[in-house]
Amino acid sequence: MTSASQTRTPADGAQAPPAGLRPGGRASSRRAETRRKWYEIIGLTTPALVVYVMFVLVPMGFAFYYSLYRWRGVGPPTEFVGLRNYVLAFQDPIFLDALRNNAIIVFGSLLIQGPVALGIALLLNRGFRGRSAFRLLAFVPYVLAEVTVGIMWKLILTENGTLDALLQSIGLGGLVQAWLADLDVVIWTLLFVLTWKYVGFAIILLLAGLSNVPQELNEAAAIDGASWWQIQRHVTLPLLGPTIRIWMFLSMIGSLQVFDMVWVTSVPAVRSLGASATMATYMVDNGFFARLWGYGNAVAVILFGISFVAALLFQRFLLRRDIEGAITRKGK
Amino acid sequence: MAVNTVPAGPAGRRPVRWGTPLTYALALAVAAVSIAPVVYVVVGGFRTTPQIVADPAGLPDPWVWENYSRVLTQSDFWRQAFNSAVIALGTTLGVVVLGMAAAFVLARYTFRGRETLYTFFTLGLLFPAGAAILPLYLMLRDLSLINSYYAVILPQVAFSLPLTIVILRPFLTAIPRELEDAAAIDGAGRLGFLWRIVLPLSRPAVVTVGILAFVASWNAFLLPLLVLGDVSLHTLPLGVQNFSSQYTTDTAGVLAFTSLAMLPALLFFTLAEKQIVGGLQGAVKG
Numbered sequence: 001m002t003s004a005s006q007t008r009t010p011a012d013g014a015q016a017p018p019a020g021l022r023p024g025g026r027a028s029s030r031r032a033e034t035r036r037k038w039y040e041i042i043g044l045t046t047p048a049l050v051v052y053v054m055f056v057l058v059p060m061g062f063a064f065y066y067s068l069y070r071w072r073g074v075g076p077p078t079e080f081v082g083l084r085n086y087v088l089a090f091q092d093p094i095f096l097d098a099l100r101n102n103a104i105i106v107f108g109s110l111l112i113q114g115p116v117a118l119g120i121a122l123l124l125n126r127g128f129r130g131r132s133a134f135r136l137l138a139f140v141p142y143v144l145a146e147v148t149v150g151i152m153w154k155l156i157l158t159e160n161g162t163l164d165a166l167l168q169s170i171g172l173g174g175l176v177q178a179w180l181a182d183l184d185v186v187i188w189t190l191l192f193v194l195t196w197k198y199v200g201f202a203i204i205l206l207l208a209g210l211s212n213v214p215q216e217l218n219e220a221a222a223i224d225g226a227s228w229w230q231i232q233r234h235v236t237l238p239l240l241g242p243t244i245r246i247w248m249f250l251s252m253i254g255s256l257q258v259f260d261m262v263w264v265t266s267v268p269a270v271r272s273l274g275a276s277a278t279m280a281t282y283m284v285d286n287g288f289f290a291r292l293w294g295y296g297n298a299v300a301v302i303l304f305g306i307s308f309v310a311a312l313l314f315q316r317f318l319l320r321r322d323i324e325g326a327i328t329r330k331g332k
Numbered sequence: 333m334a335v336n337t338v339p340a341g342p343a344g345r346r347p348v349r350w351g352t353p354l355t356y357a358l359a360l361a362v363a364a365v366s367i368a369p370v371v372y373v374v375v376g377g378f379r380t381t382p383q384i385v386a387d388p389a390g391l392p393d394p395w396v397w398e399n400y401s402r403v404l405t406q407s408d409f410w411r412q413a414f415n416s417a418v419i420a421l422g423t424t425l426g427v428v429v430l431g432m433a434a435a436f437v438l439a440r441y442t443f444r445g446r447e448t449l450y451t452f453f454t455l456g457l458l459f460p461a462g463a464a465i466l467p468l469y470l471m472l473r474d475l476s477l478i479n480s481y482y483a484v485i486l487p488q489v490a491f492s493l494p495l496t497i498v499i500l501r502p503f504l505t506a507i508p509r510e511l512e513d514a515a516a517i518d519g520a521g522r523l524g525f526l527w528r529i530v531l532p533l534s535r536p537a538v539v540t541v542g543i544l545a546f547v548a549s550w551n552a553f554l555l556p557l558l559v560l561g562d563v564s565l566h567t568l569p570l571g572v573q574n575f576s577s578q579y580t581t582d583t584a585g586v587l588a589f590t591s592l593a594m595l596p597a598l599l600f601f602t603l604a605e606k607q608i609v610g611g612l613q614g615a616v617k618g
Contacts, residue, residue: 040522041437045449048434048493051426055490056456059467066467073470120362128351130359136605137363140370143601143608144594145551147569151576151590152373155583162372165388200366204609257462260553264573280462280554287466288558296466304463311458 060304067298072291085298095299097274098282101187105278106255108191109198110248116195117202118244122232124203125210135207142200150264153193154180157265180266183275190276194261198254202247209243210236245318252314256307259284279303370594377588384583399588409592411564412571416550416596419484419567423549424542426489431496431541432534436526438497439504440512450501456494461487462554469558483559484567488549496541503537504530536607543607550597568593 067085069077089095124135141149156162157179164176179189213236221231259280266276271285283303287296351359376384377399378392403409438450461468468487469478477483507530515525531538553569560566566574575589601608 037441037443037522041441041443044433044437048430048453048497051430051486051490052453052456052493055468055471055487056459056464056493059464059471060459062467062471063464066470123355123358123362126351126355127349128355128359129349130356131351134359134363136602138366139601139605139609140366140598143547143597144370145553145569145572145597147551147553148572148590148594148597151572151586152369152594154576155376155587155590156369156372160388162388169389196365196369208609253460257460259462260569263553263557264576283466284554284558288469293466293470300463300466304459307460307463308458 063297063300063304066294067301069294071294073293077294079294081294085295086302088295089299089302094272094274094277095279095282098277098279101274101276102256102258102278104187105191105194105258106252109194109251109255112191112195113199113202113251114244114248117199117206117247118240120199121203121206121210122236125207138203139200141197142204144197146197146260147264149193149197150261153196154265157189181270183270183273186266186270186276190262190265193265194255194258197261198251202251205243205247205250206240209240212243213239248318249311249314252310253307256303256310279306373587373594374591377584377591379584379587381582381584384587396584399584400592403585403589403592407575407589408563408566408571409568409589412566412568413596415481415565416567416569419481419488419556420546420549422481422485423488423492424546426485427492427496427545428538428542430489431493431500432531432538434493435497435500435504436530439501440507440522440525440530450497453494453497456491457498459491461491465554465558468555472559478559479562479565481565484549484552484556487555488545488552492541492545492548496545499541500534500537503534507533539607540610543604547597547600547608550600568596 066077068080068082070079070081070085071077120138124131124138144152159178159181163179164173167173167175177185180186217235217239218231221235226234257280258278262271262276262278262281263284268285271277271281277285279299280303283296283299286292286299290296375392378395378397379390380396380398383390383393434453438446438453472478472483472487477486511529511533512522512525515529520528551569552567553573556567556570560570563574572590572593576586579585
């Protein structure tokens, strides 16, 4: 029984006749109470449950079903091909390029954004006048839509555009590239733009983690003669572990899904050659625009499977201890 | 209130002092890298395309307002902003109402299967919207929802629910039992308790999840791209992309349109920075 109904019982009991006279009265009112509780539970959770199941879980189930067919999206799927779509995907060099590009984005983001964001977060965590204004500015790229950021950088990086002119004016004209069209360069350009946009996200999380480090520890270390660097290295960083691991997790899942930025910055030709394709753009290009619905859904299942396995492995080996206290606040 | 989604930094408790010159130099460098491209786009909108072609990295000479006024009067900017606003507000409302109702049950009712239900919702954190986009499109097509606001709102609500419930539930659990008892003694049922006490008390958490849902919806691209074929329903991110690919030679116009599309997000962020940052922080650490 819930304690809420327990607390109501004394009040009911005060007015109720002695139990001996009406033995059925209390039992039936308790039954009514229980029934009403269940009505409330069902009434309040059903809308969320229906929307969640229908638009999150059911589509993934259908994706697996469609992926077993060759299907152009008209009428019900009839041409069962088993796992052939999956085999085809892993035999397509463009899809393998997309996998490689996703791997570059996942590891590139972790290796570049992590240290950069940590440095900036430690800097912005020092108490100095004007700090909040600097924080606000550092978060700007993260708040803008990925599409807007993509178009913005496309305008800057276009051939004979702003960046090229800037490089030439400071005598570095030799570095000028076809930033978004050169097949060997484009993925690194994309990694740079994604880094520019998402470093702010890492900074936000790390600053949150830093605000949790007790000031007293730093002061104690300082009294013992530790320098600012030693304090960061031996006191702050170990305590930031959980925050860093959660950021790594979110960054990894996000990097596997990258779509908007690639879609708007690189031209379809570069994408279709695999130079800038990601799993998500490959899926939409083939499934939606080329109307290979069965095949596209197979790619969707692969994308989901990779994210799912990555998430589980990460949780199993790195996030195990953090998730309880960190995400659900149960630890507090 | 014992629960607070915006943690006070250590600086809040001690007198703020000036930093060293090196601190300011580094902070300025970070700020410059963050906003230089944005400033470039906004300022570029005040130039003419011939000016930009002649000197891509120069300043406006003279400054022209024509690009901005043209975008604001002749393009679809206002209609797209309106569509974005309707969809983002609808998503926010749906997330808050459905998420609050479910989180309230998961936090304040004791019943068999409660933890299972909670785990079932949190499972959704592992289902990224991007991976489900193709079957989602097919389902919306079968439901004849394509080319309607609902085609964007419903899936966005669904994919925001897990995080919303994860953020709201501990907040609602932390509301003292005594308040619920007091409400019961005053004759309020649990629904009265929800309406009269829980809702007003949990405003910070509700604002947080609402803002997170609003921003995610406002910036969304992939889902609207697939389900809103009808140009009159296009949102701002779709508009930015269309405008830039339609008028490739009108660089100044594209710069102006992009700047104007950034403006609402920047304004909104400046006004609600505490809640957005606090929300992201609350989402990962609590």
